[in-house]
Each structure stands twice: as C-alpha cells, then as structure tokens.
Amino acid sequence: MIQTIRGFRDILPEDTALWQAIEKTASKLFEDFGFKEIRIPVIEKTELFARSIGEATDIVEKEMYTFDDRKGDKLTLRPEATASVVRAYIQHSMGASDAVQKLYTIGPMFRRERPQKGRYRQFYQINSEVFGIESPYIDAQLILILNELFKRLGLSELEAHINSLGCKECRPTFQKELLNFLNGKKEHLCENCLRRMDKNPLRTLDCKVPECRAAMADAPSTLNHLCEKCKDHFETVKSVLNEQHVDFIVDKTLVRGLDYYSRTTFEILTTALGAQSAVAGGGRYDALIKELGGPETYGIGFAIGFDRLAEIVAQMLNDAKMRAHNASDAKEFQDKNLYAAEFLKLVSIKTPDIFIIPLGEKATRLAYMWTSALNIAGIRTETDYSGRSLKSLMKRADKLNADFVLIAGDKEIEDNALVLRNMRTKEQYFITAENPVEQLETFLNRV
RNA sequence: GUGGGUGUAGCUCAGUUGGCAGAGCACCAGGUUGUGGCCCUGGUGGUCGCGGGUUCAAGUCCCGUCACUCACCCCA
Numbered sequence: 001m002i003q004t005i006r007g008f009r010d011i012l013p014e015d016t017a018l019w020q021a022i023e024k025t026a027s028k029l030f031e032d033f034g035f036k037e038i039r040i041p042v043i044e045k046t047e048l049f050a051r052s053i054g055e056a057t058d059i060v061e062k063e064m065y066t067f068d069d070r071k072g073d074k075l076t077l078r079p080e081a082t083a084s085v086v087r088a089y090i091q092h093s094m095g096a097s098d099a100v101q102k103l104y105t106i107g108p109m110f111r112r113e114r115p116q117k118g119r120y121r122q123f124y125q126i127n128s129e130v131f132g133i134e135s136p137y138i139d140a141q142l143i144l145i146l147n148e149l150f151k152r153l154g155l156s157e158l159e160a161h162i163n164s165l166g167c168k169e170c171r172p173t174f175q176k177e178l179l180n181f182l183n184g185k186k187e188h189l190c191e192n193c194l195r196r197m198d199k200n201p202l203r204t205l206d207c208k209v210p211e212c213r214a215a216m217a218d219a220p221s222t223l224n225h226l227c228e229k230c231k232d233h234f235e236t237v238k239s240v241l242n243e244q245h246v247d248f249i250v251d252k253t254l255v256r257g258l259d260y261y262s263r264t265t266f267e268i269l270t271t272a273l274g275a276q277s278a279v280a281g282g283g284r285y286d287a288l289i290k291e292l293g294g295p296e297t298y299g300i301g302f303a304i305g306f307d308r309l310a311e312i313v314a315q316m317l318n319d320a321k322m323r324a325h326n327a328s329d330a331k332e333f334q335d336k337n338l339y340a341a342e343f344l345k346l347v348s349i350k351t352p353d354i355f356i357i358p359l360g361e362k363a364t365r366l367a368y369m370w371t372s373a374l375n376i377a378g379i380r381t382e383t384d385y386s387g388r389s390l391k392s393l394m395k396r397a398d399k400l401n402a403d404f405v406l407i408a409g410d411k412e413i414e415d416n417a418l419v420l421r422n423m424r425t426k427e428q429y430f431i432t433a434e435n436p437v438e439q440l441e442t443f444l445n446r447v
Numbered sequence: 448g449u450g451g452g453u454g455u456a457g458c459u460c461a462g463u464u465g466g467c468a469g470a471g472c473a474c475c476a477g478g479u480u481g482u483g484g485c486c487c488u489g490g491u492g493g494u495c496g497c498g499g500g501u502u503c504a505a506g507u508c509c510c511g512u513c514a515c516u517c518a519c520c521c522c523a
Contacts, residue, residue, distance in 0.1 A: 003514080006514080057521095058521050059521085059522080062448080062521095080522095111521090111522080113520090114448080114449090114518095115515085116516080116517070116518075117516080117517065117518095118522095118523080123523065124523085125523060192520080208520085256522085257521060257522060267522095274517075275518065276523080277522095278522060278523055280523070281522075281523065303522095304523070305522085306523080308523060309523085357481095357482090389476095390481040391479080392475085393483090395484085397483065398483040398484055399483085407481080409481070421482075421483090423484095426482095426483095428482090
C-alpha cells in the first residue's frame with residue numbers, strides 16, 4: 001500500500017468541518033480589523049528564505065525542503081510565510097499605493113523535522129503581516145487579535161508571552177554585554193549554547209538545559225538594555241494591552257528562532273499539546289524589508305499554527321461534549337463561551353434533510369431525478385441506487401440521520417401517492433409525484 | 448540527527464511455556480415477504496508492518512528494516 005510520506009497527513013472529512021470553521025472565524029476576524037487576504041506561492045528561490053530567516057538558524061541549516069529545478073535554480077518549499085509576503089510587498093511595490101498594508105494568508109508550510117505531537121512536516125499556518133506602521137499600537141493590536149480569535153474559538157487557558165529584543169541601536173551593546181557574561185560561564189554551558197555564542201548569542205537565553213538555565217539565571221536581560229525609543233515602545237505595548245484587559249506575561253527568555261525579529265516578540269503558549277507549546281508566535285521585523293531589497297519599511301506579523309489550533313479546539317469540544325451530560329456544567333460552559341456557541345454552529349455536521357428510498361427500476365430513476373432537483377434547490381437529499389430492501393435503506397437513512405424519508409416504490413408511483421415519513425416523530429404523509437421541491441419545502445419548514 | 452514505546456480484521460484491542468488467528472464495535476444478511484434506532488441469529492473481512500534466521504512447528508524466540516508515536520532539539 002502506498003502511504004503518505006513521513007510527517008505528512010490527510011485531513012479527513014470528519015475534521016474538515018472544524019478546519020473550515022476555524023478558517024472562517026479567522027478570516028472574518030481579520031476582515032473586521034481591515035486585513036486583506038494575499039495568496040502566495042508555496043515554492044520560492046532558496047535565497048529568499050536563507051537571507052530572511054538567517055543562514056545560521058535551524059530552519060535554514062537543516063529543515064528546508066530544497067531542490068534544484070531543471071535549470072539548476074535552487075528552490076525551496078516555504079518553511080514559513082513572512083519571507084514570501086515581504087517579497088510580494090516589494091515585488092509589487094505595494095507600499096507605493098498605500099504605505100500601510102495589513103495582510104493575512106492561510107496555507108501549508110514545510111519543514112523537515114522529526115514528526116511529533118503537534119508537529120508535522122507539512123503544517124498549516126494562518127499568517128498576518130502589517131507593513132508601514134511604526135507605532136506600538138499595532139504591536140498591541142496584533143496580540144489583541146490573537147486574543148480575540150482564541151476567545152471566539154472558545155479557548156481559554158492560553159498564555160501570551162511578550163518580550164522586546166531591542167533594535168539595531170541597542171542590540172549590539174547588549175550582545176556585547178551578553179557575550180562577556182557568557183564567556184565567564186563557559187564551563188557551565190551546554191554544547192549547543194557554546195555554538196550559539198558565535199552565531200546568535202541571543203538564542204542562549206532560551207536554552208532549556210537545566211544547567212544552562214541555572215547559569216543563565218542572572219544573565220543580562222534585553223529589557224534592561226533597551227534604548228529610550230525601544231523602551232517607550234515596549235512600555236506602550238504593555239500599557240495598551242493592560243487597558244484592553246489582554247493578559248500577558250513578560251518573558252525575557254523569549255527570543256525566537258528566526259533572525260529577523262527586532263523589538264516586540266510574542267508567543268501564545270498552551271499546555272494541551274505536550275512538548276509543542278507554541279500555538280502562535282510573531283514579532284516586529286523593521287529591518288527585514290530593506291534587507292530583502294525593499295524600501296525601509298516597518299513590519300510586524302505573526303503566525304498561528306493551524307494544526308495545533310485545530311487540535312486544542314477539538315480537545316475543547318470533546319471536553320464540552322463530555323460535560324454536556326451534566327446539565328449545570330453544560331450551562332456554565334455556554335455562559336463562559338458565548339462566542340464558542342456561535343462557533344459550534346459552524347462546526348455542526350450537515351445531515352440530509354431527505355432520504356429517498358426507491359423500490360423498483362422506475363422508482364430508482366425517479367428518485368435520481370427528484371434528488372437532483374432537490375439538491376439544486378438547496379435541499380440536502382440523498383438516495384440509493386443499489387436496489388436494496390426497504391428495511392436496509394431505512395437503516396441507511398437512519399444512519400445518515402436524515403430528517404425525512406420518502407418512500408417511492410413503483411407501487412406508490414403508480415398510485416401517485418408517495419409516502420413521506422418524519423423520522424423523528426414517525427408521522428407519515430402522502431405526497432404526489434409532481435413538484436417535489438415545492439411539496440417538500442413546505443414539509444421541511446414544519447420541522 | 449539522538450533516545451523510549453508501539454505495530455494482529457475498517458476501528459479499539461486480547462492472544463498463555465512456540466502448537467488450527469480471536470473478541471467487541473463497524474459492515475452485510477436474516478428474524479419482520481415493504482418501515483429505522485433496541486434485541487436475537489448468522490455472515491463478510493487477516494501477507495499477524497516488511498525481510499531474513501532458529502525450529503517438526505513462529506503472531507509468539509533472534510537479527511535486520513520500515514512505519515507510527517512520545518520525548519530531546521527546534522518551532523507553528
């Protein structure tokens with residue numbers, strides 16, 4: 001049997017309703033905030049990612065799907081979206097028509113890592129990027145949007161972590177001080193951190209090895225070395241979030257694995273996915289657009305891990321289902337999740353309005369004709385062409401959870417009296433063999 | 448890339464010191480000759496992940512390999 005390749009997977013029909021609901025919820029939210037959708041290719045020149053994400057990062061060093069095309073160009077399946085969106089912004093001089101661009105995009109990314117819970121080689125992200133705004137209000141707004149999205153999906157118990165990495169003015173002095181500190185602690189640091197010292201010393205700050213953590217406990221923090229402008233910027237972000245009642249934790253170890261970030265960085269963490277705790281992450285990248293050959297332009301954005309988000313929403317829905325057996329718990333859940341109730345409607349599974357049971361050859365042809373007419377009229381209708389018995393088709397109608405069954409045997413057609421059965425109430429009616437749409441619409445309205 | 452766990456029916460899983468490959472659910476049919484859910488009866492369905500080895504005999508023991516999974520690392 002040919003199977004999916006490692007780390008790749010199918011999203012099956014039983015899950016796509018949830019995926020669509022999340023997608024709808026997110027794009028509605030973005031549109032409400034004035035964001036426009038952009039769609040970008042999944043393959044780009046390798047150089048784009050190497051230059052933006054950073055040559056020394058794990059992503060570029062060992063996780064990219066890179067190959068030569070027939071003319072020898074080096075191409076890469078995108079490991080993230082920001083680089084492509086920035087490329088598009090530059091390529092189409094989007095800043096020329098409007099300095100401010102608020103964009104979002106949804107699609108698959110590819111990284112060749114060892115698969116794990118919440119981590120796939122093809123995974124989906126919802127990305128948002130804002131160009132041309134220097135103000136910290138936009139930093140706060142992006143975090144607010146994330147917060148709002150999770151609220152609308154009925155999720156609680158997520159933690160927003162934020163930090164500031166400083167800018168090209170204050171970061172060099174900080175790095176110098178950090179390196180001094182690290183040199184004094186060399187014997188306590190793990191191999192990885194020793195390597196990181198040269199390549200990207202900031203990364204030593206978020207090492208998870210216990211000995212490193214201990215050694216780094218009193219390491220200098222970027223927050224104490226911000227220049228006046230960066231400091232003001234960060235203070236405004238925090239105070240705005242406070243005023244909007246968006247909870248957050250200032251986390252000086254939050255540095256992130258991509259090189260292009262400056263000033264504000266943030267991550268949304270969950271405990272629901274084992275080791276893969278980041279559901280969303282992002283930050284400011286004011287130098288990136290120029291770095292990639294564009295005009296000097298402010299930039300900030302985030303990525304939401306769609307697979308992870310879908311997983312924790314699914315977990316939440318399961319919990320809710322379990323608790324629904326207990327009436328008071330269910331009520332409490334509803335009260336706490338007004339938005340979630342709205343969201344639940346989006347996920348509900350569509351079952352047939354009508355299942356037509358044909359008995360006989362003439363009946364099967366009529367059943368097909370009726371089903372088509374009803375489908376075109378927007379009435380969810382199913383039928384069956386196998387010629388099986390009434391009993392087995394009744395069972396099938398029941399399994400599909402159809403509201404009504406229409407029994408159309410050759411006999412009924414002959415008598416011009418088809419049997420319409422309400423599967424909930426067991427009431428039965430006769431209808432004639434003409435104008436199915438009209439007749440059935442009136443019955444459906446009574447359900 | 449490194450470590451642990453797991454691979455038996457569509458799904459969840461039993462399978463004893465090596466001795467005819469099982470259960471529940473699902474599916475199909477019948478019980479009810481044309482009326483669903485519950486119940487009863489029967490049936491379909493297997494390369495025991497794959498390849499080698501030991502043995503009269505391997506799902507079971509040995510070696511290899513692949514996949515899945517969790518964790519490290521990193522991130523979404």
